[in-house]
Structures are given as structure tokens and as C-alpha cells.
Amino acid sequence: MKEKKGLTWGHKVGYGLGDAGGCMTFALMGTTFAMYCTDALKIDTALLGILLFVWNVWDFINDPLMGALMDQSFAKSNNPKGKFRPWLLRSAPLVCVTFIALWSVPQFFDGVFLVACLFILKILYEGCYTMFNIPMGSLLSAMSNTDAERASLSSARGIGSAVGNMIPMMAMPFLIKMFGQQNPTGYAIGSVVCAVIGLIMCLMHYKMTEERNIASYNEQEEKQEVKLTDIINVFKVNRPFLALCMHGLFICLMQYTGNTLTNYMYSAVFGDIAIAAYATIASAPFMPVIFIFGSKLAKKFGLENMIRSCLLMSSALYISLFGLHAIMDVNPWVHILWSGIAMGLASISIYMQWGLVGEAIDYNEMITGKRTEGSIYGTFNLARRIGQTVGLGISFFALDWI
Numbered sequence: 001m002k003e004k005k006g007l008t009w010g011h012k013v014g015y016g017l018g019d020a021g022g023c024m025t026f027a028l029m030g031t032t033f034a035m036y037c038t039d040a041l042k043i044d045t046a047l048l049g050i051l052l053f054v055w056n057v058w059d060f061i062n063d064p065l066m067g068a069l070m071d072q073s074f075a076k077s078n079n080p081k082g083k084f085r086p087w088l089l090r091s092a093p094l095v096c097v098t099f100i101a102l103w104s105v106p107q108f109f110d111g112v113f114l115v116a117c118l119f120i121l122k123i124l125y126e127g128c129y130t131m132f133n134i135p136m137g138s139l140l141s142a143m144s145n146t147d148a149e150r151a152s153l154s155s156a157r158g159i160g161s162a163v164g165n166m167i168p169m170m171a172m173p174f175l176i177k178m179f180g181q182q183n184p185t186g187y188a189i190g191s192v193v194c195a196v197i198g199l200i201m202c203l204m205h206y207k208m209t210e211e212r213n214i215a216s217y218n219e220q221e222e223k224q225e226v227k228l229t230d231i232i233n234v235f236k237v238n239r240p241f242l243a244l245c246m247h248g249l250f251i252c253l254m255q256y257t258g259n260t261l262t263n264y265m266y267s268a269v270f271g272d273i274a275i276a277a278y279a280t281i282a283s284a285p286f287m288p289v290i291f292i293f294g295s296k297l298a299k300k301f302g303l304e305n306m307i308r309s310c311l312l313m314s315s316a317l318y319i320s321l322f323g324l325h326a327i328m329d330v331n332p333w334v335h336i337l338w339s340g341i342a343m344g345l346a347s348i349s350i351y352m353q354w355g356l357v358g359e360a361i362d363y364n365e366m367i368t369g370k371r372t373e374g375s376i377y378g379t380f381n382l383a384r385r386i387g388q389t390v391g392l393g394i395s396f397f398a399l400d401w402i
Contacts, residue, residue, distance in 0.1 A: 004324065007090045007143065007144065007149050007152065007153075010158040010208050011143060011153075011208065011209060011210060012152060012153060013156065013208060014204065014205055014208025014209045015140070015143065015153050015156050015157060015205070015208075015209055016156035016157055016158075016160030016163075017160055017201045017202070017204045017205040017208065018067075018088070018139070018157070018160065018201075018202065018205035018209070019157045019160040019161040019164060019338070020160035020163045020198075020201045021092070021160075021163065021164065021197075021198040021199065021200070021201030021202035021203075021204075021205055021266070022037060022095070022129065022132060022133055022136060022164065022198065022202065022203075023160070023163075023164025023165045023168075023198075024164045024167060024168055024195070024196055024197050024198030024201065025095060025096075025099040025163050025168075025191075025194055025198050026129060026133075027126075027165040027168045027169055028103075028168050028169075028172060028190070028191070028194065030255065030256045030259045030388065030391075030392070031168075031169055031259045031262065031263060032168075032187070032190075032258050032263060033174075034048065034263075034392070034395065034396060034399070035176075035181070035263050035264070035267075036103065036184075036187045036366035037165050038184055038254065038399070039119070039181050039182050040107065040181075040183065040184040040187055041106055041107065041114060041118065041184070042267060043114075043115065043118070044106065044400075045396050045397070045399045045400035046396075046397070046400050047115070047229035047394055047395050048396050049396040049400070051115070051118075051119060051122075051390070052389065052392050052393055052396060053393065054119075055119070055122055055123065055126065056385060056386075056388075056389040057391070058123060058126070058127075058381075059130070059385045060124055062126070062127060062130050064235075065376045065378070066130050066131060066134050066378055067134050067138070067168050067376070067377055067378020067379065068136060069309065070087060070134065070138070072082065075291050082142070082211040083135075083138075083142060083211060084135030084136075084138050084139050084142060084211065085135070085139070085206060085209065085211060087131060087132070087134075087135040088135055088136060088202065088205065088206045089206050090131070090294050091128055091129075091131035091132035091135075092132055092199055092202035092203060093127040093199065094131070094194045094202070095125070095129050095131075095132050095134075095195075095198070095199070095202070096126045096196065096198065096199040097126045097186035097195075098121065098125040099125050099191060099194075099195045099198075100116070100191050100192055100195050101121050101124075101125075102121040102122060102124075102125050102191070103187050103188055103190070103191030104184075104187075104188040104191060104192075105117060105121060106118045106121065107184040107188070110229075110261040113156065130381070131319060132202065133143070133381065134377055134378050134381065135380065136205065137354070137357070137377045137380075138376075138377040139209060139211065140154070140157070140354055140357065141357070141358045141361045141362070141377075142154050142211040142212065143209065143210065143211065143212050144212075144358055145212070148299060149353070150354075150358040150359065151299070151303065153354070153358075154303075154351060154352050154353075154354040155351060155352075157351065157354050158347070158348075158350070158351025158352070158354075159351075160201075161351065162283075162284070162286075162347065162351075164198070164201070165280070166280050166281075166284065167194070167197065168194045169276070169277065169280045169292060170280055171190060171193065171194070171277075171279040171283070172186075172190045172194075172264075172277075173263070173273050173274050173276045173277050174274055174277065175187075175189055175190045176190075176273055177272075177273055177274045181267065192197075192380075194292075194342075202282075209210065223321075236369065237364075237367055238360060238363060238367065240360060240363060241360040241363070241364065241376065241379075241380070244353065244356050244357065244360055244380065245379070245380055245382075246305070246382035246383070247349075247353060248353065248380055248383045248384040248387065249383045249384065249386050249387040250387060251311075251346070251349065251353075251384075251387065252384045252385075252386075252387030252388045253352055253363070253387040253388075253390050253391040254318075254346065254387075254391070255346075255350075255387075255388075255391065256387070256388045256391030256392050257391040257392075257394050257395050258318075258343075260391070260392055260396075261395050261399075262276055262279070263276055264399065266332075270332040270335075272287065272332075275332060275336065278334075278336050279336045279339055279340050279343075280340075280347070281340070282336050282337055282339070282340020282341065282343075282344070283340045283341070283343045283344035283347060284344075285344065286344035286345070286347055286348060287348070302329050303352050303356055303359075304356070306348065306349070306352055307348075307349040307352055307353060307356075308349075310345045310346065310348040310349045311345075311346065311349050313345050314342045314343070314345040314349075317339075317341060317342035318339075318342045318347070321335070321338050321342065322338060324338075330339070342358045357376070357377060357380055360380075361375060361400060364376055
């Protein structure tokens with residue numbers, strides 16, 4: 001194993017920019033995509049729920065398959081440029097182009113052709129995003145060697161994720177209000193702005209990161225060939241990783257159910273979609289706190305305890321807010337502050353989970369003798385995709401019912 005010393009601030013900032021760039025587009029898929037389809041493209045919510053199911057069947061195959069492909073590719077070529085970074089450079093421009101097309105091209109079609117265009121472009125975007133997201137996430141293990149370094153990179157990714165989510169979630173509501181909720185123009189303009197900013201961030205991520213742990217395959221390691229079936233073996237032997245996958249599944253279910261319905265909440269109940277941006281701002285103070293103190297808190301209390309405590313407090317706040325809405329009319333600003341704090345606490349658990357992925361990769365290498373970052377991260381991403389799918393599906397069918 002060739003190990004390069006010194007995790008610098010440049011490495012941390014560069015790693016954070018990766019999730020920032022990815023979230024610049026992906027954030028809108030969980031917050032505004034449903035409204036774009038139902039209000040701008042006039043797609044029936046029940047049909048949208050069916051499309052979502054079909055889309056995610058591919059995602060279920062795509063995520064772990066892409067991770068295994070990267071492991072296999074590197075095992076055969078031992079690329080001196082690294083195991084993951086070359087994939088970042090290939091995929092980032094494709095994410096930008098397919099995202100803009102998804103949010104602009106379907107409006108020029110009607111009926112079956114509109115649905116077909118939307119279906120194909122969503123498949124293409126998700127495939128390209130996976131091609132970027134798997135190596136970006138797997139890079140944490142290739143850059144870090146200790147718990148402190150993992151916590152530091154997890155915090156950096158958390159900050160990047162928060163910034164990447166905040167910008168589109170603040171900008172898009174204002175654009176939708178400016179051009180009209182049923183006008184595709186605002187959605188298209190927002191997609192161009194977010195995709196271009198995201199591309200710049202992704203390229204900076206590529207430039208500023210470094211794979212410090214590059215496997216040098218000797219004769220013994222060459223006999224341990226990486227196989228697609230290793231994905232299945234992970235679940236059999238790595239129970240801590242199975243628990244981590246359950247966390248990813250349920251946290252994404254919460255995120256995507258809440259985020260999808262949020263825009264409708266502010267638009268239909270409170271009468272102003274633009275104030276959705278302020279709810280995002282309310283959770284912002286948690287970003288610098290976790291970035292500055294994340295690694296120290298993780299060292300003192302442990303990543304698992306931090307995640308568990310923040311999830312319990314967040315759940316209590318969300319459940320109490322739901323109960324409050326059930327018995328009285330809640331002031332929009334009370335809702336914004338209450339939900340903002342709840343989301344901020346939940347976000348801490350989201351930020352810190354990436355460090356546990358690195359630990360799961362190390363543990364898997366210890367018990368299997370193979371270091372398969374791509375397969376591990378791809379499988380973890382699959383669990384998160386299932387949560388996203390269920391959350392979005394619940395949201396779409398709930399909208400149809402309401």
C-alpha cells in the first residue's frame with residue numbers, strides 16, 4: 001500500500017466541494033422535481049408514482065454495479081492516476097448536460113412523447129450522477145487513515161452537502177414565484193444556474209483531492225480477484241455495515257418525504273412558496289458548528305453516539321410539530337423555525353455517517369482480505385436509494401390522495 005502523508009486543508013475543502021457540486025443538481029430532485037412534473041409538465045401524480053418506481057428499479061441495479069465496476073477496473077489496470085478520481089473527470093460534464101436537458105427539453109413535447117422524453121432523460125441523469133457520486137463518496141476512504149481524518153472529511157462533506165443543498169433550495173422557490181408555478185421557464189433557468197455552478201465545484205473537487213492510499217497489487221493480491229458477487233458477501237459478513245445501510249435507508253425516507261411535500265406545504269397551506277427558502281436558512285447555523293467541532297465531538301463521544309442522539313432529538317421535534325398542526329393553525333414562522341432546527345439536527349447525523357462508511361470499508365477489508373471501496377459505497381448508496389424511492393413514492397401517492 002503506497003501511503004501519502006498529510007491531510008491538508010486543501011484536501012478537506014476539495015473533498016467538500018465534491019458533494020457541494022453533486023447536491024447542486026441532486027437537491028432539486030428531492031424538493032422540486034415533483035412540482036416540476038405535476039405543475040409545469042401536467043403529469044398525473046399517480047402516473048408519476050409509477051414512473052418513479054420504474055426509474056428506481058434501474059437505480060437499484062445501477063448503484064452497486066457501478067461501484068463493483070470501478071473496483072474491477074482498477075484491479076485489472078492499476079491506474080496510476082488513481083482508482084476513483086479519473087471517473088470524476090469523466091462524469092461531471094455529463095451530469096451538467098443531462099440535468100439541464102431533464103429540466104428544459106420535455107416542455108417542448110406533449111402526451112406520450114413528453115412522458116417518454118422525461119423518462120429517458122431521468123434515466124440518463126441518474127446514471128451520470130451515479131457515475132460521479134460513487135467515486136466521490138468512495139474517495140473518503142482513499143484519502144483518510146484515522147478516525148480523526150474520517151471525521152474531518154465527513155464534516156467537510158457535510159458542509160459541502162449543506163451548501164450544495166442550500167443554494168438551489170433557496171434560489172429555485174424565488175424563480176418559481178417569479179415566472180409562475182406552472183411556467184417551465186423558471187425551472188429551466190434554475191437548472192442551468194445550478195448545473196453550471198455544480199460543474200465548477202465538481203472540477204475543483206477533482207483538482208484539489210488526492211488519493212493518498214493507492215493499492216499496489218502484489219502477486220498475492222492479484223489472486224484475490226474482485227468479483228460482482230462480493231456485493232452479496234458484504235451483507236453476509238459485515239453486520240455493522242448492514243446497520244449503517246438501515247440508517248441510510250430511513251434517513252433518506254425522512255428527507256425525501258419531507259422535502260417533496262415542503263414546497264406544496266408553503267405554496268398551498270401558507271400561500272407563498274418563496275418562504276420555503278427561509279426554512280433552509282433556519283437550519284444553516286448547524287453547518288459551521290459541525291464543521292468546526294465535528295471531529296472533536298466525534299473523538300469525545302463517538303460517531304455512533306452523535307448520530308443516535310441527533311436523530312432522537314430531531315424525531316421528537318418533527319413528531320411534536322406534526323401534533324401541533326393537527327390541533328391548531330401554526331404560524332408560518334413558527335413552522336420555519338421549528339422544522340429548521342429539526343432538520344439541522346437530522347443533518348448532523350447525515351453529515352457524520354460518511355465517516356462510518358470509511359470504517360465499514362476498513363472492517364470489510366480486515367474480514368475478507370479485499371479492499372472494495374466502490375462495492376461498499378455502491379451498496380450503501382443502494383440502501384439510500386431505496387429510502388429515497390419509498391419517500392418519494394409515499395409523497396406522490398399522498399399528493400394524489402390529498
